[in-house]
Amino acid sequence: MTQTLLPRxxxxxxxxxxxxxxxxxxxxxxxxxxxxxxxxxxxxxxASLDENLQQRAVAAAQSQLARPELLATVPSEILGAAxxxxxxxxxxxxxxxxxxAASAPxxxxxxxxxxxxxxPESVRSASGYRVVAVQAGEGRAxxxxxxxxxxxxxxxxxxxxxxxxxxxxxxxxxxxxxxxARAGLRPVQRLTEATExxxxxxxxxxxxxxxxDELARLTRSFNEMLGALAASxxxxxRLVADAGHELRTPLTSLRTNLELLASAERPGAPTLPxxxxxxxxxxxxxxxxxxxxxxxxxTELARDDLPTAxxxxxxxxxxxxxxxxxxxxxxxxDIGFDVTLVPWTLVGEAPALERAVLNLLDNAVKWSxxxxxxxxxxxxxxxxxxxxxxxxxGPGIAEEDRPHVxxxxxxxxxxxxxxxxxxxxxxxxxxxxxHGGAVWxxxxxxxxxxxxxxxxxxxxxxx
Numbered sequence: 001m002t003q004t005l006l007p008r009x010x011x012x013x014x015x016x017x018x019x020x021x022x023x024x025x026x027x028x029x030x031x032x033x034x035x036x037x038x039x040x041x042x043x044x045x046x047a048s049l050d051e052n053l054q055q056r057a058v059a060a061a062q063s064q065l066a067r068p069e070l071l072a073t074v075p076s077e078i079l080g081a082a083x084x085x086x087x088x089x090x091x092x093x094x095x096x097x098x099x100x101a102a103s104a105p106x107x108x109x110x111x112x113x114x115x116x117x118x119x120p121e122s123v124r125s126a127s128g129y130r131v132v133a134v135q136a137g138e139g140r141a142x143x144x145x146x147x148x149x150x151x152x153x154x155x156x157x158x159x160x161x162x163x164x165x166x167x168x169x170x171x172x173x174x175x176x177x178x179x180x181a182r183a184g185l186r187p188v189q190r191l192t193e194a195t196e197x198x199x200x201x202x203x204x205x206x207x208x209x210x211x212x213d214e215l216a217r218l219t220r221s222f223n224e225m226l227g228a229l230a231a232s233x234x235x236x237x238r239l240v241a242d243a244g245h246e247l248r249t250p251l252t253s254l255r256t257n258l259e260l261l262a263s264a265e266r267p268g269a270p271t272l273p274x275x276x277x278x279x280x281x282x283x284x285x286x287x288x289x290x291x292x293x294x295x296x297x298x299t300e301l302a303r304d305d306l307p308t309a310x311x312x313x314x315x316x317x318x319x320x321x322x323x324x325x326x327x328x329x330x331x332x333x334d335i336g337f338d339v340t341l342v343p344w345t346l347v348g349e350a351p352a353l354e355r356a357v358l359n360l361l362d363n364a365v366k367w368s369x370x371x372x373x374x375x376x377x378x379x380x381x382x383x384x385x386x387x388x389x390x391x392x393x394g395p396g397i398a399e400e401d402r403p404h405v406x407x408x409x410x411x412x413x414x415x416x417x418x419x420x421x422x423x424x425x426x427x428x429x430x431x432x433x434x435h436g437g438a439v440w441x442x443x444x445x446x447x448x449x450x451x452x453x454x455x456x457x458x459x460x461x462x463x
Contacts (some may be wrong), residue, residue, distance in 0.1 A: 005100040006167060010395075016178065017220045018131040018177050018181035018185075019174045019175070019177040019178030019181070020174065020177075020371075021175050021177065021439075022174055022176065022177025022178075022180075023106050023170050023171070023174030025173070026169060026170045026173030026174070027166075027170045030166030030167075030169055030170055031126065031166070031454075033166075034162040034163065037158075037162060038155070038158060038159060038162060041154075041155070041158055041407060042155055044157065044358050045151050045154060045429075046130070046151070047129050049146070049151060050123050050130065050132065052128060053123075053132040053144055053146055054121065054123070054132050054134065056084075056144055057121075057132050057134040057142055057143075057144045058134055060132050060136075060142055060144065061084065061135065061136040061137075061142040065131070067451055072282070081461045082145055083136070083147040083149070084144060084145065084146050085097065085104060085105035085106070085129070085144070085145045085146075086105070086142070086143070086144050086145075087105050087142075087143045088136060088140055088141070088142060089107060089111050089112065089114075089115045089133070089140065089141045089142075089143050090115060090139060090435055091116045091117075091139040091140070092114070092139075092365045093112060093113045095107055095143075102160055104147060105129060105131055105143050105144065105145030105187075105369075106126040106127045106129055106131055107143060108124075108126075109128065110124055110131075110133070111131070111133040111141055111143050112141075114133040114134065114135060114141040115133075115135075115139060115140055116139070116143040117135065117138075117139070120134075120135060121133060121134045121135070124266045125148065126145075128147060128148055128149070128152075129145040129146060129147055129148065130148050130151075131143065131144075131145040132143065132144050132145070152172075169215050171399035175309060175450070183190065183282075187210075187211075187216065187218070187219055188215065188218075190207050190208070190219070191207070191218070191219060192220055194207045194222065194226075198226070204226045204227075204229050204230040204233070205226070206223040206226055206227070207219060207222070207223065209223065227400035238408070244399070250291050251284070251291070253287055254284060254287040254288070254291070256284055257284050257287070258284065260272075260280060261277070261280055261281075261284075264277070273463075284319055289444070294316070296393065305341045311347050311348055311349060312344055312347065312348075312350070313344055313347055314345065314347070314348050314349075314350045314353060315343075315344075315345055316342050316344040316345070316346060316378070316388075316455070316457065316458065317342075317343055317344065317460075318350075318351070319353045319354045319357060320341060320357050320376070320378070320388065322354055323354050323355075323358040323361060324337065324361065324376065326358060327358065327361040327362060330362075330365070331365045331374075334370040334371060334372075335368055335370075335372060335373070335374060336372070336373040336374070337373070337374050337375075337376065338366075338373055338374070338375045338376070339376045339377075340376070340377040340378065341376075341378050342378045342380055342386070342459070343459060343460030344378060344380070344386050344455075344457050344458070344459060344460055345457055345458055345459075346435070346455055346456060346457030346458075346461045347457075348430075348434075348455075349434075349435075352431045352434065353455075354433065355427060355431065356427065356431040356453060357388060357390075357453070358427045359424040359425065359427055359428050360388070360425075360428055360451050360453065361374065361390060362374065362424060363389050363390075363392075363424060363449075363451065364391065364394075364423060364448075364449070364451070365392075367392045367394030367395070367448065367449060368392045368393045368394050368448070370395065372392065372393035372394070373390040373393050374390065374391070374393070375389070375390070375437065375444070375446070376389070376391075377389045378392055380459060381454075383458060383459055384456060384457065384458055385454060385455070385456060385457075386454070386455055386457060387452050387453065387454050387455075388448060388452070388453040388454075388455065389451070389452050390443070390450070390451050390452075390453075391445075391446060391448055391449065391450045391451075392442035392448040393444075393446050393447070393448045393450060393451055394448040395447075395448070396443055396444070396447055396448050396449050397441055397449045402440075402441040402442065403441075405425055405441050405451075406425045406426055406428065406429040406439055406441070407426060407436045408423060408426040428451075428453060432453055432454070432455070435455055435456070436455075436456050437453065437454045437455040437456060439451070439452065439453050439454070440452050
């Protein structure tokens with residue numbers, strides 16, 4: 001039964017389930033209260049009846065009615081009620097009633113025990129009567145019985161009234177629970193509609209928030225999620241648009257060179273001079289290398305700032321030295337390097353950190369003129385933070401461009417003719433954020449650009 005009921009409830013709306021739950025709780029409370037009220041009233045009525053009968057029995061036992069010769073001549077109405085039966089019960093079991101055996105009250109061993117002096121009094125129900133027995137002298141008991149018709153009628157009316165009133169209360173409780181649930185779940189309904197709207201249309205507009213309760217907090221969190229999704233969509237859209245723009249130029253140049261080379265191979269076409277052919281092939285190789293680097297950078301940025309490698313303790317000096325060695329090979333003897341390193345350990349991704357330092361050094365070499373110097377320093381800010389500074393001897397970065405140099409595909413006006421995809425410094429910022437650090441640009445004392453990468457960790461030479 002329970003197994004078949006639960007799936008049915010799961011198909012019912014949450015508001016209806018709350019209404020059903022409220023009605024069920026109200027029904028349980030009504031049943032308990034009704035039972036308690038019935039038994040309390042029943043006990044009260046019986047206690048009142050018993051007290052009244054005991055007072056009459058004691059008064060009769062102490063009066064002349066307890067005399068056998070008078071009991072036979074005195075009607076029971078003298079005790080104040082026409083539905084009372086009176087009898088004298090002897091310890092031998094003989095009973096004498098006021099109007100003969102037909103009018104004798106129900107008798108049993110309970111009353112006989114009172115007559116024998118074994119019990120001071122007794123009270124019980126029998127044959128629709130409430131029977132009370134008290135001692136009326138040596139070896140005798142006065143027994144009085146009164147019909148319980150009025151008491152049973154009152155209890156029957158109570159037993160009928162309580163379920164009716166309780167049923168009405170259950171209905172109202174269910175309706176009130178459904179109404180409260182409908183009002184309380186209105187923000188949830190708005191969230192549901194917003195989710196359906198996002199699924200159907202892709203619109204990420206926030207929904208209205210009212211109040212400061214838990215549902216209002218849920219709505220605000222949902223709006224924050226919509227804002228994050230909108231920002232992510234805009235970021236992806238810009239990335240695709242910028243990537244398409246950056247890919248268009250090398251692809252167009254590559255296609256033009258390949259078409260010229262293919263045209264020169266056709267029968268009857270003018271022969272390309274050897275120098276022009278070599279120049280075109282060199283240009284094609286450079287464009288292929290530029291496309292390869294651009295696609296690699298795009299792949300790196302497409303991680304969306306999520307770590308893809310296992311994190312482990314990293315000696316930052318080793319990472320910097322490996323990147324420095326690669327840059328020195330590419331830069332040749334025209335660029336000098338001034339290096340200051342300090343032992344530093346952090347938990348992170350060694351390949352990503354090496355790529356970030358390599359991009360900073362490549363950028364410095366690109367902007368340094370022949371005979372220039374690149375300064376690389378590791379400066380501890382405290383025992384838990386280090387800054388990797390890379391300064392070049394180039395023209396520097398304009399102040400209005402400094403906040404944007406780490407953005408994807410950003411190119412200052414002075415750098416649009418320089419090689420590169422505009423993604424190298426964006427990768428540096430992504431690696432810094434992934435490791436809990438930051439990046440910024442400033443002016444170097446030498447006059448060139450100063451790019452700084454802040455990273456957490458600890459000094460490796462500390463105990």
